[in-house]
Amino acid sequence: MNASYQRRKADRPEEILNAALDVFVRDGYDASRLADIAAEAGVSKGLLYHYFDSKEALFRAVVEQEVTPRLEEMTRLIGQLEIPIAQFMKQMLPELMAAVLASRAGVVIRLVIANGAQHPEITRYYFDNIIARGEAMLKALIQRGVDNGEFRESALQTQPMLLMAPAILCQVWGMLFGEYRALDNAALLREHMGLMVSAVETQATTP
Amino acid sequence: MNASYQRRKADRPEEILNAALDVFVRDGYDASRLADIAAEAGVSKGLLYHYFDSKEALFRAVVEQEVTPRLEEMTRLIGQLEIPIAQFMKQMLPELMAAVLASRAGVVIRLVIANGAQHPEITRYYFDNIIARGEAMLKALIQRGVDNGEFRESALQTQPMLLMAPAILCQVWGMLFGEYRALDNAALLREHMGLMVSAVETQATTP
Amino acid sequence: MNASYQRRKADRPEEILNAALDVFVRDGYDASRLADIAAEAGVSKGLLYHYFDSKEALFRAVVEQEVTPRLEEMTRLIGQLEIPIAQFMKQMLPELMAAVLASRAGVVIRLVIANGAQHPEITRYYFDNIIARGEAMLKALIQRGVDNGEFRESALQTQPMLLMAPAILCQVWGMLFGEYRALDNAALLREHMGLMVSAVETQATTP
Amino acid sequence: MNASYQRRKADRPEEILNAALDVFVRDGYDASRLADIAAEAGVSKGLLYHYFDSKEALFRAVVEQEVTPRLEEMTRLIGQLEIPIAQFMKQMLPELMAAVLASRAGVVIRLVIANGAQHPEITRYYFDNIIARGEAMLKALIQRGVDNGEFRESALQTQPMLLMAPAILCQVWGMLFGEYRALDNAALLREHMGLMVSAVETQATTP
DNA sequence: TATGAATGAGATTTCATTCAT
DNA sequence: TATGAATGAAATCTCATTCAT
Numbered sequence: 001m002n003a004s005y006q007r008r009k010a011d012r013p014e015e016i017l018n019a020a021l022d023v024f025v026r027d028g029y030d031a032s033r034l035a036d037i038a039a040e041a042g043v044s045k046g047l048l049y050h051y052f053d054s055k056e057a058l059f060r061a062v063v064e065q066e067v068t069p070r071l072e073e074m075t076r077l078i079g080q081l082e083i084p085i086a087q088f089m090k091q092m093l094p095e096l097m098a099a100v101l102a103s104r105a106g107v108v109i110r111l112v113i114a115n116g117a118q119h120p121e122i123t124r125y126y127f128d129n130i131i132a133r134g135e136a137m138l139k140a141l142i143q144r145g146v147d148n149g150e151f152r153e154s155a156l157q158t159q160p161m162l163l164m165a166p167a168i169l170c171q172v173w174g175m176l177f178g179e180y181r182a183l184d185n186a187a188l189l190r191e192h193m194g195l196m197v198s199a200v201e202t203q204a205t206t207p
Numbered sequence: 208m209n210a211s212y213q214r215r216k217a218d219r220p221e222e223i224l225n226a227a228l229d230v231f232v233r234d235g236y237d238a239s240r241l242a243d244i245a246a247e248a249g250v251s252k253g254l255l256y257h258y259f260d261s262k263e264a265l266f267r268a269v270v271e272q273e274v275t276p277r278l279e280e281m282t283r284l285i286g287q288l289e290i291p292i293a294q295f296m297k298q299m300l301p302e303l304m305a306a307v308l309a310s311r312a313g314v315v316i317r318l319v320i321a322n323g324a325q326h327p328e329i330t331r332y333y334f335d336n337i338i339a340r341g342e343a344m345l346k347a348l349i350q351r352g353v354d355n356g357e358f359r360e361s362a363l364q365t366q367p368m369l370l371m372a373p374a375i376l377c378q379v380w381g382m383l384f385g386e387y388r389a390l391d392n393a394a395l396l397r398e399h400m401g402l403m404v405s406a407v408e409t410q411a412t413t414p
Numbered sequence: 415m416n417a418s419y420q421r422r423k424a425d426r427p428e429e430i431l432n433a434a435l436d437v438f439v440r441d442g443y444d445a446s447r448l449a450d451i452a453a454e455a456g457v458s459k460g461l462l463y464h465y466f467d468s469k470e471a472l473f474r475a476v477v478e479q480e481v482t483p484r485l486e487e488m489t490r491l492i493g494q495l496e497i498p499i500a501q502f503m504k505q506m507l508p509e510l511m512a513a514v515l516a517s518r519a520g521v522v523i524r525l526v527i528a529n530g531a532q533h534p535e536i537t538r539y540y541f542d543n544i545i546a547r548g549e550a551m552l553k554a555l556i557q558r559g560v561d562n563g564e565f566r567e568s569a570l571q572t573q574p575m576l577l578m579a580p581a582i583l584c585q586v587w588g589m590l591f592g593e594y595r596a597l598d599n600a601a602l603l604r605e606h607m608g609l610m611v612s613a614v615e616t617q618a619t620t621p
Numbered sequence: 622m623n624a625s626y627q628r629r630k631a632d633r634p635e636e637i638l639n640a641a642l643d644v645f646v647r648d649g650y651d652a653s654r655l656a657d658i659a660a661e662a663g664v665s666k667g668l669l670y671h672y673f674d675s676k677e678a679l680f681r682a683v684v685e686q687e688v689t690p691r692l693e694e695m696t697r698l699i700g701q702l703e704i705p706i707a708q709f710m711k712q713m714l715p716e717l718m719a720a721v722l723a724s725r726a727g728v729v730i731r732l733v734i735a736n737g738a739q740h741p742e743i744t745r746y747y748f749d750n751i752i753a754r755g756e757a758m759l760k761a762l763i764q765r766g767v768d769n770g771e772f773r774e775s776a777l778q779t780q781p782m783l784l785m786a787p788a789i790l791c792q793v794w795g796m797l798f799g800e801y802r803a804l805d806n807a808a809l810l811r812e813h814m815g816l817m818v819s820a821v822e823t824q825a826t827t828p
Numbered sequence: 829t830a831t832g833a834a835t836g837a838g839a840t841t842t843c844a845t846t847c848a849t
Numbered sequence: 850t851a852t853g854a855a856t857g858a859a860a861t862c863t864c865a866t867t868c869a870t
Contacts, residue, residue: 009833009834027325028237028322028324028325029237030235030236031237033859033860033861034860034861034862035859035860043834044834044835045835045861046834046835046836046837046862047833047834047835048862049861049862049863049864050832050833054861054862055861055862112383113320113321113379113382113383114321114322115321116382116383117235117321117382118234120386123383123384124387127384127387127388155398155401155402156402158398159394159395159398159399161376161380161395162373162398162399162402164376165372165373165375165376165399166369166372168372168375168376168379169368169371169375169376172375173368175320175323175324176319176320176323176324176330176333176334177334177338179327180330180331180334181334187366188368188369191362191365191366191369192366192372194362195362195363195369195402195403195406195407196402196406198406199402199403200402219850240842240843241843241844241845242843242844250851250852251852251853252845252852252853253845253846253847253851253852253853254850254852256844256845256846257850257851261844261845262845423853423854423855426855441739442651442738442739443651444649444650444651444652445739447838447839447840448839448840448841449838449839449840457855457856458855458856458857459841459856460842460843460855460856460857460858461854461855461856462841463840463841463842463843464853464854464855468840468841469839469840469841526797527734527735527793527796527797528734528735528738529735530796530797531649531735531796531797532648532649532652534800537797537801538801540797541797541798541801541802568816569812569815569816570816572812573809573812573813575790575794576787576809576812576816578790579786579787579789579790579813580786582789582790582793583782583785583786583790586734586789586793587782589734589737589738590734590737590738590744590747591744591748591752594744594745595748601780602780602782605776605779605780606780606783606786608776609775609776609777609783609816609817609820610816610820612820613816613817613819613820614816633829654864654865655866656864656865664830664831665830665831665832666831666865666866667829667830667831667832667866667867667868668830668831670866671829671830675865675866676865676866
């Protein structure tokens, strides 16, 4: 009782955010009750308001906490690549993406897909910090492939989001149809990357 | 007066469904108020209950009304194809899909993406009637391409949803980020189909 | 059950306003609970919101309903005066004022005194519709007395509110100290008017 | 650091009372939050409870601290009067009263007017210590005027509160309508006293 | 003394649903 | 069919008060 007071105090915001994310994703933002989040976090309803101004602020905090680290991790990784781009895209990238989709960040993605529309501030933040930067990162990746002769010029240079499309499909599918038929995300993403790469690869690399 | 009154009476359910779809997509299912839907449809709140048992039933009806016709139309069209599969996929299919995304059916897709997760009966219905059949249709299409020598064997045969992934991306993007940067859906879909087809085409067709 | 539905429907807003005034004055605006007002009015909490947008709107409505009629009544009466001003002020006016103080309008006065400070819109309305007009009425009354030779020039012409001061005292006293010692409002007002009149009367009238 | 810390420690209760009075009058008792009072006083919420048992006790303390000194001051002053009563009432009393109304004691008066009704213990205290004693003081003052031949017998002897009525008017007006039109309290009180005195003065004094 | 995290009861407000007409 | 008054359950948010440190 006495031991944990100080320590737990420091953890409270995070515990609350964890609980909130779980409940938001499980029940949907609107249907989520602060009472459930509080119960899940093991605190009182009132304490939520000690740390967050409103339900919406809690939503925002949930999104913002998870957003940046993952992307920076991946950006760093891509910057340090020492293998050919094509190989990275066909082998590592699908695994990485599948891992993200299955992580807390992936849950946040689901949350934003389902509930972002009514929260412009949050989607704006997400757009600026994830979408725009993720797009830029992919664009740079493709361009490196073109520059080093692995890839020919293609629509992927202007529409890099085409690489990500199946990831969105995976999350939407998981939200809606996962119970009826599960998707093998990693496999799906691997096949997609394989097709995409083979579409833009220069002849030289195939044989 | 009499004539139009009679006509309007008969149209009431449809007008209500139209209003409901609009409001559901605009405000999200949970935040949508029956009072608003009634006002939008120009009827009283009470009358809603004459035609639909509950808010959830209204949601279901909105989804079910729009679901079948479009898909059957497209199935018929594909069945009658007289041009090469590759050509169809690169030229007609993107336009068709873009048209669907912009139609009422496309709005229903958004509705289901955002709000389906908490309504298993509705997603079940959608899965059985749209997803499963759409998937089968695509599978058959690809297979015809393989059978007639246009396409080589590929992952597309087992993962035909990869063809649809960008359509989901378009709808999610439109819901969340459309205000910040609009996507050219038709172009995006065309590029995607172009890349996919070029990935699976047999040598013969390219030159 | 069936007989009263229509009739009572029409009376609902008024019944609610009556209940609200009672509870507001009894408990103070802030401490008044909508639940109590609803109970007092014999309706559900929800119905309050059918007629009034918010607790504050209910407050506003309570004030506005009672404000105008009384003042117009008195304005009319004063306009038609056929007795000397001094006689009116010493005999009728105290009775009239005491009657107002004891009426619903008097209760509204207490409500505004105690709770107006945090509701600028309401005090603004009250100021424009009661204070300013009441002041003008009193000014005109005094002036008529001066014009017809009953009164000499005096500070009452520029500070007519001095006539009303004891009325405020009565209401404040009643709110705070009525339980400990009741004031005889009519007597107090009569003495005040007597003193005031005797202070401004021309010599002619006294003997 | 040590010195000022010690001094501040001793002043804490008073600083808290000052803050409480400000916030109570600004926001009204019910709407005032202990957190705001604590912030205004520069202490923590918890410390409030070290000095005062509850919000109500704080209210009580605010009223009680300010109540006695002023009245005793004035009682002493009146006891030592060496000028004629009429002159005192017309010249000094209005200034004194205006000064009180503008002082902390005047703010307490507003506080009691607006919020006393729901706090019988506090109004009881106020009634016994201010109202009853103030009334007695005024009564004695008038009586001295009668005894020394300045004033004739009048209702003021039994209703001395009539002298104070405009003071209440001033405070109520200041609370509610001060923003819309300020009152010149000193002038108003002077006019009132002038009229009252001239109503009860014996002939002898006027010429 | 002093802090502010934590609680819990309660208040306003919303809204799907029902029902008298 | 059609209305909208009426209900009641629930949800967000507030805040005086307590208590571990």
